[in-house]
Amino acid sequence: MAKLTGDEARCAMLLQDKGQKVRTIARQLGVAESTLRCRLKQVRAEAIEGRSRQASVCVRSR
Secondary structure, rough: OOOOOOHHHHHHHHHHHOOOOHHHHHHHHOOOHHHHHHHHHHHHHHOHHHHHHHHHHHHOOO
16 A cells, blocks of 8 residues: 555545545545545644645646
8 A cells, every 4th residue: 555645635635525435535545544534634633824735735737
């Protein structure tokens, strides 16, 4: 299984907020569902000032 970066965890949080299931997100990222759940808890516990960059990390440049 792959490691989950902070940016990926923040993107996963946004996807979960939009209604995607943790199981689906974990499968797409190639990580265990339990790993993603743990990281989502950590990300949600982070300071609010990081929220401004959450959307920008999920945008892929083409």
